[in-house]
Structure formats: structure tokens, C-alpha cells
Amino acid sequence: MRALVGPVALRRVRLEPGRTALLVAGVALGVAVFVAVRALNQTAVATLGKVGQVAAGGAALVVEGGAGGVPLDLLPALRAVEGVAAAAPIVARFAREPVADQAGPDAADAPRVLVLGLDLLDPAAREVAAGRDVGVSLDPAALLLPRPALVAAPFARRRGLAPRQPFELFAREGRASFVVAGVFEPRGPAAEVTGGDLVVLPLGLALEAFGPEGRADRVAVSLADGADADGVAAGLRAVVAAAPGGAGLRVDAPGAGALQPGALLGTMQLGLTIASLLALVVGQFLIYNAMSIAVVRRRPELGVLRAVGASRAHLALLLLAEALAFGAVGSALGLGLGALLADAALGLVNAQVTQLYAMLDARRATLDASTVALGLLAGPLATVLASVPPVVSALTVSPVEAARKDPPRGRADRAVRALAAVGAAALLGSAGWYVASAGQSIPEGALLLVGVAGGAALLAPWAASRAVTLLRPLLARLGPTGALAADALLVRPGRAGVTVAALMVALGGVLAISGLVRSLERAVTTWVAQVLVADIYCAASNPLGSQGNTLLDAEQVQAALLEVEGVASAYPIRFVFEEATTRARGGDERRGQALVMAFDLAFLGDHSRIPVTASVDGGLKGAIARILERPADRVAISSNLARARGIGVGDRVTLRTPEGPWSPEVVLCVVDYSSEHGCVYVDLPEYRRRWSDPRANAFDLFVRPGADPAAVAADLRRRLGGRYDLFVTENAAFRRQVLVVVEGAFTVTYAMQVIAIGVALLGVVTTLLATALERTRELGVLRAVGATRGQVRRTIVTEAALLGALAGAFAAGLGAAMGLALVTRIVSGQYGWDLEYVYPWGQALWGGALATALAALAGALPAERAARLEVVRALEGE
Amino acid sequence: MARVPPAVRLRQVTKVYAHSRVEVHALRGVDLDVEPGEMVAITGPSGSGKSTLLHVAGALDLPTAGELAVLGEDLRALSDDRLAAFRRRRLGFVFQFFNLLPTLSACENAALPLLLDGRGRREALARGAALLERVGLGDRLDHRPDELSGGQQQRVALARALAGDPALLLADEPTGNLDSEAGARVLDLLDEARRAQGLTVVLVTHDPGVAARADRVVRLKDGRVDQVTRPAQPGDAP
Ligand SMILES: Nc1ncnc2c1ncn2[C@@H]1O[C@H](COP(=O)(O)OP(=O)(O)O)[C@@H](O)[C@H]1O
Ligand SMILES: [Mg+2]
Numbered sequence A: 001m002r003a004l005v006g007p008v009a010l011r012r013v014r015l016e017p018g019r020t021a022l023l024v025a026g027v028a029l030g031v032a033v034f035v036a037v038r039a040l041n042q043t044a045v046a047t048l049g050k051v052g053q054v055a056a057g058g059a060a061l062v063v064e065g066g067a068g069g070v071p072l073d074l075l076p077a078l079r080a081v082e083g084v085a086a087a088a089p090i091v092a093r094f095a096r097e098p099v100a101d102q103a104g105p106d107a108a109d110a111p112r113v114l115v116l117g118l119d120l121l122d123p124a125a126r127e128v129a130a131g132r133d134v135g136v137s138l139d140p141a142a143l144l145l146p147r148p149a150l151v152a153a154p155f156a157r158r159r160g161l162a163p164r165q166p167f168e169l170f171a172r173e174g175r176a177s178f179v180v181a182g183v184f185e186p187r188g189p190a191a192e193v194t195g196g197d198l199v200v201l202p203l204g205l206a207l208e209a210f211g212p213e214g215r216a217d218r219v220a221v222s223l224a225d226g227a228d229a230d231g232v233a234a235g236l237r238a239v240v241a242a243a244p245g246g247a248g249l250r251v252d253a254p255g256a257g258a259l260q261p262g263a264l265l266g267t268m269q270l271g272l273t274i275a276s277l278l279a280l281v282v283g284q285f286l287i288y289n290a291m292s293i294a295v296v297r298r299r300p301e302l303g304v305l306r307a308v309g310a311s312r313a314h315l316a317l318l319l320l321a322e323a324l325a326f327g328a329v330g331s332a333l334g335l336g337l338g339a340l341l342a343d344a345a346l347g348l349v350n351a352q353v354t355q356l357y358a359m360l361d362a363r364r365a366t367l368d369a370s371t372v373a374l375g376l377l378a379g380p381l382a383t384v385l386a387s388v389p390p391v392v393s394a395l396t397v398s399p400v401e402a403a404r405k406d407p408p409r410g411r412a413d414r415a416v417r418a419l420a421a422v423g424a425a426a427l428l429g430s431a432g433w434y435v436a437s438a439g440q441s442i443p444e445g446a447l448l449l450v451g452v453a454g455g456a457a458l459l460a461p462w463a464a465s466r467a468v469t470l471l472r473p474l475l476a477r478l479g480p481t482g483a484l485a486a487d488a489l490l491v492r493p494g495r496a497g498v499t500v501a502a503l504m505v506a507l508g509g510v511l512a513i514s515g516l517v518r519s520l521e522r523a524v525t526t527w528v529a530q531v532l533v534a535d536i537y538c539a540a541s542n543p544l545g546s547q548g549n550t551l552l553d554a555e556q557v558q559a560a561l562l563e564v565e566g567v568a569s570a571y572p573i574r575f576v577f578e579e580a581t582t583r584a585r586g587g588d589e590r591r592g593q594a595l596v597m598a599f600d601l602a603f604l605g606d607h608s609r610i611p612v613t614a615s616v617d618g619g620l621k622g623a624i625a626r627i628l629e630r631p632a633d634r635v636a637i638s639s640n641l642a643r644a645r646g647i648g649v650g651d652r653v654t655l656r657t658p659e660g661p662w663s664p665e666v667v668l669c670v671v672d673y674s675s676e677h678g679c680v681y682v683d684l685p686e687y688r689r690r691w692s693d694p695r696a697n698a699f700d701l702f703v704r705p706g707a708d709p710a711a712v713a714a715d716l717r718r719r720l721g722g723r724y725d726l727f728v729t730e731n732a733a734f735r736r737q738v739l740v741v742v743e744g745a746f747t748v749t750y751a752m753q754v755i756a757i758g759v760a761l762l763g764v765v766t767t768l769l770a771t772a773l774e775r776t777r778e779l780g781v782l783r784a785v786g787a788t789r790g791q792v793r794r795t796i797v798t799e800a801a802l803l804g805a806l807a808g809a810f811a812a813g814l815g816a817a818m819g820l821a822l823v824t825r826i827v828s829g830q831y832g833w834d835l836e837y838v839y840p841w842g843q844a845l846w847g848g849a850l851a852t853a854l855a856a857l858a859g860a861l862p863a864e865r866a867a868r869l870e871v872v873r874a875l876e877g878e
Numbered sequence B: 001m002a003r004v005p006p007a008v009r010l011r012q013v014t015k016v017y018a019h020s021r022v023e024v025h026a027l028r029g030v031d032l033d034v035e036p037g038e039m040v041a042i043t044g045p046s047g048s049g050k051s052t053l054l055h056v057a058g059a060l061d062l063p064t065a066g067e068l069a070v071l072g073e074d075l076r077a078l079s080d081d082r083l084a085a086f087r088r089r090r091l092g093f094v095f096q097f098f099n100l101l102p103t104l105s106a107c108e109n110a111a112l113p114l115l116l117d118g119r120g121r122r123e124a125l126a127r128g129a130a131l132l133e134r135v136g137l138g139d140r141l142d143h144r145p146d147e148l149s150g151g152q153q154q155r156v157a158l159a160r161a162l163a164g165d166p167a168l169l170l171a172d173e174p175t176g177n178l179d180s181e182a183g184a185r186v187l188d189l190l191d192e193a194r195r196a197q198g199l200t201v202v203l204v205t206h207d208p209g210v211a212a213r214a215d216r217v218v219r220l221k222d223g224r225v226d227q228v229t230r231p232a233q234p235g236d237a238p
Helices: A002-015 A017-053 A072-080 A123-134 A140-144 A153-159 A188-193 A203-210 A229-242 A266-297 A299-307 A312-356 A369-395 A399-403 A409-436 A442-477 A480-491 A493-531 A554-563 A601-607 A620-629 A639-645 A684-691 A709-724 A731-744 A747-774 A776-784 A789-831 A841-858 A860-867 A871-875 B050-057 B080-090 B106-116 B121-134 B150-163 B180-197
Strands: A061-064 A084-096 A112-118 A148-152 A166-171 A174-184 A198-202 A218-223 A250-252 A536-540 A567-583 A589-599 A612-615 A634-638 A653-655 A665-670 A679-683 A698-703 A726-730 B008-017 B024-034 B039-043 B065-070 B091-094 B168-172 B200-204 B216-221 B224-229
Touching (some): A017 A266, A017 A369, A112 A203, A148 A153, A153 A198, A174 A709, A229 A250, A266 A299, A266 A442, A266 A747, A266 A789, A312 A747, A493 A789, A493 A841, A554 A698, A589 A653, A601 A679, A620 A665, A634 A639, A679 A684, A789 A841, A841 A860, B050 B200, B080 B106, B091 B150, B106 B121
Parallel strands (some): A589 A679, B091 B168
Antiparallel strands (some): A061 A218, B008 B024, B216 B224
């Protein structure tokens, strides 16, 4: 039996290199998208997690205080707990480097450096923090230099820095200068986070430069020999609970307890999940198609083998072994391609995560063992699974029947109809679920989308053959090539249908995401006009307020802004993700991140027309006045938070603060698209007091009456841009950039789906090559009775274009259904945004036209092969 | 009186197939003239080059060497598109296995050369229908090939061969796959068309009965003309 695998299965590879290449390419591309998406997701999550782990590698326990950090005053008490060997305070911040032309186009892309503040003078603390993670070895004398910094070797090399040389970074008071006190080789998570762009400062210097003073981000605790971690943790918790200002702290093993970084990456993960699901579905179609063609082409051979005594099991093994081999080769290629793809897309993911969730500067996409394993398994699994139906259908027929070249037509028709019935049922079921449910979680939503896409895919072959039947008379009027193209598709409704289905799903996915983006854009455009009312926006290190901003000293920078001619007022804004716990009316308690937005809330009432969805007294100003009356006990929240968490005016939201849980009452709900996780608006003085944080992400500026905002902005740029790494944006440009961010949130998803479309187009090539091969004799007859090469070519290209056009037309409908579910159930259910669905007409039309054109192009190769057939040989069959 | 040029004129035509490692000499210097209106039967053992000769004469394949003129045209000088047009307008083919397009109706099959020639669909189909009427299939216009018997399919193929009003009809064992009755019917129709249109016919056959209907029988052997005979014609003196 094994002796047959070589000659029967693998020799085909040599005989049909084109088909083999297409199949392997299809597997590879599908696996590549899957692997890239997973790698990007994991790299983002892992890198975010590593920032939290940096310099705590030797610790058994970590004391952390969320966004507010851990007061340094607590250290003596922590160190006094029995079983604690050392307690090391740690600060980890990202800082940008000044570039030569701070106002120039490169400024936005200037590199970022991870700055660690460690207690370098305490040997025990140094041991915990610096020992095996950071890899610092230290000459204490070097610390006697003014503003000393230990720099990682890659950073020193890139900047050309030698010991005792000065260098600058942007900090909370603008440019800050440091002196190289030593160079070290970085190790561990710290080295991975920024690829070696790492600077270690003494703790005091780090806090002075980046703030807030007196608070570390976390404290790493190591245990004395023989101490029991649980016992020590209990002791630490007791100390922390008793200490003033300790109520907000948690004691846990490193990485435990805190909300997982993955929970933060909301819509990004949604988009990536959709992209990888679709890639798998599309890839599966292509593989199914290629394998069923392979099996059909081999029917006579199988008949002969059966006739000479091979059992069905033998033949099944033979065919599946071949599928497995292709799958394995495709998977291996896909893994490499996926790694390249992930690296190529990493910059986009960094920008997106930094903009929306948390500072991220991953330099390399990493494939972890599970991704490699899944990627390697995906190809063989998909090929074997996809091969089962054609193999079974080929083997359940008698040897005599198998020896006939074509499977009987009726069976294909019946199968197509049966699948259509299942597909229609799936679509109906999905529609029912859609109507019955008000909103859906991500897993439910994914299931709904799969139901819609899968149902449509099963229905597609039948619909395609109906459509072609209806179109045939029209095509026949265009000439015999049109009729023959239609016939070629009708003869194999299954194969043509699978190709249409794959292209439809790929294109439908793009249209679904486009619909979401259009819907968000429309909502955000309206909202931005009501909410973004300042004349000028300023933020450090990034043109928009984002999680990647360098935090500035609010009072100092506000004063500097007000000094500039023409500036009437400047409002600092601070926003930070913090843990928020809510209890819905039904009693459902939810814990998750929310964006705490702190600014002068009077500003909201005085200047903006932000839409109100609920208010204690029905209006915006009244509710804001109520908050300002008692800011320690009242807040406003965004309506998406209210909706997602099932809370409203009169309920309380519990925020984690350094002082312990704070549970103000919600008196106002307003529409806000700043974060899918929802916002809590806190009056700025209240925030500063509770979080001990005097810094700001951004400033809203108003100019004096009569002053020209453009001139004022130019002046601000010139005078403060280089000093604070400040990006100054006028109102109109700012609004535009907000929309760019909306679109940008799905760039990676689009990119992955474009690949899925590419995979589907490969399917078009495979299909046409196969049909052309099977119709060799017919093509020969055509030529014999006088068809020109051009006419043969046109037949095949028309066939291809027809596949593309049908896919485009069906995708317009599928995209609408998926987009509607995405916008009005998943996004609304998961993120609480009440969006009106906007159908992406432009993309649907373009997509359909492009699919037709690209499919026609994909038909060029098979068409050329068909046109080049030698008439006499073609007439003889093969 | 000026001599009418022959419909088919082959001089020292050779055909060598060199696709694989071995060269196959399918034709080894064939001389043949077929006069306008004549019906020539080609016979010979299997593999002797009959089909090759027909393909060469029918502009489906080009000879390796030798002179070749069909209906006054030097086929070797024509481009591929011109050859296609030549087949469409001047030649008709009938094959042993009918070779109808399975997805087209009988009428569309019959009209195919005209459709390919860019004639109006209505005109082409009307002519197809008329031809099918002529071969006795006027009631089968919308049937697909798999709904027709072998003999009926071959009559559709004959209609298709006649659609372009050809001057030369080439047939490769047209009755080889038919029972004798159906075969006779096809041959009668062929005769009828010959008489009506002054058609020249070159026909490959194994069947001595079929060959007997020809004006001349050319016997091939190993790619050479082995023997030329004239069957006794009904009008010949006993
Ligand atoms: N396309 C081809 N390639 C190689 N050899 C061929 C080809 N077609 C025919 N032959 C060979 O040429 C010879 C003549 O074939 P053919 O004209 O088909 O014979 P006939 O029709 O008399 O049986 C045979 O030996 C055949 O094997
Ligand atoms: Mg032959």
C-alpha cells in the first residue's frame, strides 16, 4: 500500500505543478493570516503584560496600585513584614527622544525609550529588580554623576553614546537632560518590550522627571528563605490596609490580580478575530475546491485501482495522505509568511493600541509555541477535513461508475440543493436570533456572524446556479462565448458555487467592517462637531490625546500656554484607564476597565453641546452644576458605559483609586466615542486629589476674540513645540484626525481581509484551470469548427468574470447582513454604542466591480492555457 | 479549357510527431489530389495515418514538410485566426464520437460555426433549425445531446458541418460508432448534401460498404499511399 503513495499520489505533483502550487499557496496564505493575526494579538497582549512585569522577575509578590501607583512612604512598613527579604519600588515609563526637527514630519515617529526607575542604592532592592531581569551591573561611583542614567547597549549604540556623555528625553517638564553613567546588556522582558531601547534611572530622578513624585508604579517583594508566599501576602495586605493611603493597593503574585491586558484591546481584537475567522473559512473553501478537483480528475484511476482490488480504505488513505502532505507543506510556508506579515503589520498595531488603549512599542512580532503548533496543525487539518467530502463521494460509487470520467450530474444538483436548504435554515436561524436578542457578547456575536456567513456560503452555490440560469439567455445574446461560459458554470454548480462562496465571504467581510467604520464615522462626525469645540488642541508626543502621550506637568505647561499671545484659556485634560466596578439594577456585578476622563467639568457645560442621554434634572448644565456642588460624590459617565453595564442615573460606579474604592453617584450620561470601554468624567481637582496625579495628557485652548487660531497655533508650535514635544492642532484638523483614528482602528483587519480576497482569487484560478482541463475536448471541438483563440480565451475570461460578479453581488447582501449584526448587535451589546447602521454603498459597488475585474484577471492564465491547446490533441481528449 | 484546381492538393506531405522522446512518422510523403465535387474514402489499418491526413487537410494541424493547398489556399501561409475563419466558413467536420457540445441545444450546436462567425443569433439559429429540419430532426431543436441517440447526434453533427455552407467536408469514421441503419441514414444525408451543394468529401472509414459509396478509395499504409482504387459505380458498365 505504501508503495502506491509515491507513484499514485505524489507523481501527480510533478504532473500538475500548477494545481499543486495553487493549493499549497492557498493553504499557506490562509495559515499566514491566521498566524499573523494571532501573533499580533499575542505580541500586543504579551508586550503590554511585560511592561507590567519589567524588573519584577525576581519577585514572589507585587504590590500595585493601578493608575495611581504605590506611595513610597509605605516601603518601611512593607519591608518590616515577616518573611519579606526585600521590597523594591519600580517605575516604568515611556519617553520620546527629541529629533532634529521637532516640527518636521518625522517627529511623530521618533523612537520611544522605556525608562525604568529603580532604587539603585538599596542593594537588596537592586537585586530583586535589577538582578536577572534588567541585567544591570553597577559601579556605585557612577551614580555620583549629576542626573546619572544607565543605558542599555543597543540604545547607546544607536545614539552613539559613551559614558559621561549627556542625552535628552522628553519628560513632564519638557526636555530633560541625563548623563550616561554606565552601559549594560539588557535581558528579560525589559529588553523585549522596546527591543533594547532602555534607560535605567535612580528612582528619585525618574520620579522627578516623569512624576508623580512619591509614588512608584509597583513594589516587587522577594521572600526570605523558607518564607511562605501566602503568609507573607497576608501580612502585606494587613499592613497595606492599615496604612493611610494604602486602601487602594493590591498584593498578588506578579501578573495575577490585575485586569489582563488582553481585556483592554476591545475592538482591535474583535476586528482581528473576524479577519482570522474569515481567512479560515475562505481558505477552507479553496482547499475543498482544489481537493475535490483533484479527486474528480482521478476518478478513472481510482476506478482502475478499485477494479484491481484496492479497498476503499486503501484509496481513502492514499488520497488523504496526499492532502496531508499538501497541508503540511502549506502550513510550514504559511508559518513563515505569517511571521513576515505580522512583522509588517506590527507598526500599525503599535500605533492603534497606543492611540486607543495603552502605550505599546513592540519591535518584533513573536510567535509563541501555541501559535506555531496551531499554525502547523491548521493546514493539514484543513486539507484533510476539506478532502473528506470529495473522497467519500468518490469512493462510495462502484468501480464501474468511478471509471466514468464525470460524476453523475444529478447527484451534484441534489447536493447543491441540500446544502442550500441547510444554508437557508442557518440564515433564518441567525435572523431569528438577531431579532430576538438586543445585544450580543463577542463569542455570541462571532457565532451570529459565522451563522450568517456560513449560511450564505452554503446557499451561494444554489443561488449562483439559479442566477447563471437566468443570465444565460442574456449572455447568449452577447455571442456563443457568453453562453458557453454560463454553461461551464452550470455543469459544475458545486465547484463554481464554492468559488463564488469563498470570494463572497471574503468580500462580505470587508463590507461588514466597512459598514462598521462608516457607521462609526457618521456617529463620530456628528458627535465631534458637538463636543470638540476648542480652537486648538495640544498634546505631547502625539497629535491626538492618546494613551501614548508623554504626561506633562499640568500647571507648568498651562502657564506656559497662557503666556503665548492670543491664548485666552487652556484646560488641562487627564485620562487614564482605571478599573471600574458596576452593579446593574438586576444585580449583575461587572468589573472592567473604563477611561477616567478628568478635566474642568464646567467646561463641558459651558462650551460643548455634548448629547445627553440621561440626566438627574433633564439637562446638561443642571447636572454638571450638581456634580460641581459635590464633586467628591458625583460623576458623569458615557452612555456606552451605562448601556454596556446596565446602569444609569442614580446608580453608583466604583472606581479603583490609590485611596481605595471610590463610589460616586452617576448624575449624567452623555454620548462619547472616546473608548469602547466607556468613560467616567471626574472633575479635575477631584481627580488630582484622589489620584495624587498633577499631570495632563492634553490641553484644550481657546483664543482671544479676534485672534487668528492658525497664527496662535503657529506661535505655540514655534515657542513650545520643541520644548515639550508638543503637537498643536487646530480644530478642523483635529476633527479630521479623530476620523482617521476611527478608520485606523480597522486597518489591520482590512489588510488581513485583502489577503483573504487574494486567497479567494486563487480559488478562481484553480476552478478555471480545472474546468478548462475537463473541457479540453469541448474546447478542441470549438476550435475545430472555427473558434479563434480569442474566442476560447473570451469564454474562460467571461466565466471568471461571471464568478467575480456573482460573488460581488452576493457579497453586497452578505456584507449588509454581517455589518448590520456587527453594528446593531455586537458593537452595541459589547461596547454600548447605539449606532445607526450605515451601508457602505461606495465600497459595495467598487468591491463588486473590482471582484469582477480581478476574477477576470485571475482567469487570464487558465484562458491562455486553453487558447494554446493543440486542436488535434484536444479533440482526442487529454 | 482551364483545368479547375483540385479541392485538396498534397505533395510529398510528411508529418512527424516529436512530442515525446520517440519521433513518430505519421505521414511519410503523401501525394493526393481531390477534385471538386469528388468523394474520396481513406482506408487503411489502424495507425496508418488516416486521421493525421484528415487533420492536415482540415487545417487542424500543419504538415511537417511538403506542399499543401486546400480550396486554393496555402494553409501554411495563414495565421491561426485566419485558419480558424477558414474552418468556420469553408470546411465542415464530422467526427466518430459526434463531439457535440453537451450544454448546447441541438439547434445551438448546429448553428455553432455561424454563432462563432458573429452572425446574428436569430439568423444563425434559424439556419440551424433549417438544417436540422433537413436531417430529419426538426422536432428536436431544443434537445441536448444527451437526450439524443447516437445516430441523431451524428445527424446534428452533420448539420453543424454543413452550417457554414462549406466547400469541403471532412469526416473521420462518421459511422464508426453507429449501427448500420443509423450509419446508412447519415451517409444518405451526406450524399444528398453532396448532390445539392456540389460538396467535396474526404471520409475516413474502415467499412468497405461505406468506402464503396466513394468515387475513389485511397488506402494508406505506414503513412504512405499504398493503393488507389475506384469502386464500381452504379452507372459503370458491368
Ligand atoms: N498527437 C500525436 N502525437 C504523437 N503521435 C501521434 C499523434 N497523433 C497520432 N500519432 C501517431 O501517428 C500515427 C498515425 O496516427 P493516426 O493518424 O491517428 O492513425 P489512424 O487514424 O490511421 O489510426 C500513429 O502511430 C499514432 O500513434
Ligand atoms: Mg484515426
